[in-house]
Amino acid sequence: MITIQEIAREARVSTATVSRVFSNHPNVKAGIRERVLQVARSRDYHPRLSGRRRNVMLITPSRSAYPVQNYVEMVISHIAGELAARGYRIEILPADNLDRLENIPFCGAIRIGSDEVPWNNWNARFDAPLVMIDREVTPPLPNVFSVRSNEKQGMELAVEYLFRRGHRRIGCLVSMSKLGNPLQRERYLEEALAERKLPAGKSLVRLPTEENFVEEVGKLLRNKPDAIFSPGGSGGIITAYALSLYGKRVPDDISLVVSERAMISRYCIPPQTAITQDYHALAAAAVDVIDARLRRQDFPRETVLDYQLIERDSVADRPTA
Missing domain, CATH: 3.40.50.2300 (Response regulator)
Incomplete structure (x- = not known):
């Protein structure tokens, strides 16, 4: 195995500089750091981390x-x-x-x-x-x-659960949170609905932002869903709030599945059924x-x-x- 002395010689630097590079020391110029790392990679050298x-x-x-x-x-x-x-x-x-x-x-x-x-x-x-x-x-x-x-499995899990409980018009509100994967979720939800021969499309699968979320719930309700799945961000709590504004009782008038939020989902009225990451x-x-x-x-x-x-x-x- 190559030694740091040989790396130093090939990189035209001192052994002390090589040691600084391998310990991520701040006082090493970017060009020198890159040169040392290139030599190390070319010789398949991997320094041990202390x-x-x-x-x-x-x-x-x-x-x-x-x-x-x-x-x-x-x-x-x-x-x-x-x-x-x-x-x-x-x-x-x-x-x-x-x-x-x-x-x-x-x-x-x-x-x-x-x-x-x-x-x-x-x-x-x-x-x-x-x-x-x-x-x-x-x-x-x-x-x-x-x-x-597994976003595909998570979306299918929620749709299948509602389907087994007898729901045939499942509305979906996929929060356009920057912390999620909204477009991916939208695609998987439409696939899951289509596989069960349930209505899908833009009328039932919507991508609200936090700013227009309450309005989007109202637009979704015009299409008469019997259940709503609201994954991502704070979608679950906002959906529940919007449903109360529109005079809808959960679950008497409409069922609701959300993404789990610690110290929130379980304490809503009623407590929210949720999918959760492990x-x-x-x-x-x-x-x-x-x-x-x-x-x-x-x-x-x-x-x-x-x-x-x-x-x-x-x-x-x-x-x-």
Whole structure:
């Protein structure tokens, strides 16, 4: 195996500079850092990460672009707990401050939210894995991993549940939250409805923003749905509020399924039936990536986890012909 002395010689720098590059030291010019990393990669050299660098960066959504959401808080809580249980130190870095990342020693990074990979040359910049939460990585990038929930299965889970309870006009309000995958969800919902020979299209599958959500509920009600599925963002609580304004009782007049929101969904009146991500499994898989890469072991580029259904009191049976 090549030594750092040989890397230093090929890169035309001192061994001390090579050590600084491998420890993400801030006082190394970008051009020199890239030259050292290019030599290391060409010789298949992977420096060992020391215990003092068991520091994991949690990259959170920009506060200016993404208001704090219950989803982000739940993901951070589970990931932070999993990291702490395995002996990692945690540093939270808002996406607004990504430029600081090259000045912070870390052994892995986890990015939460719908932003894309910050740099397509991530592997050239950092000798550490990046885990994207709830985001597909296309095309695949070296040392970048995806841990996400199965959106297709989640949408089908909700539609099938309502279908089994006798509902045949299922309206869908897919929140255009920047933290979700609204267009993907819209497509999967229309497919799930079509597979069961239920009406779909724009009249029943709508994409409201937070600003026009209440109005969109009213437009949806004109098409006489007997149930509403409202995944993503704060859609569940806003839908329930709008239904009360329009004089609709849940579940007597209309059934409602939402995305689970901790400390909210279960305390609504009535308590809301919800689909939920497996946050514990999601956090464990994200940290598994970092564990494996620290040991220089291979790990699947993508981990996909199924949604679960929480049955409460917001869905009533409907008689079928």
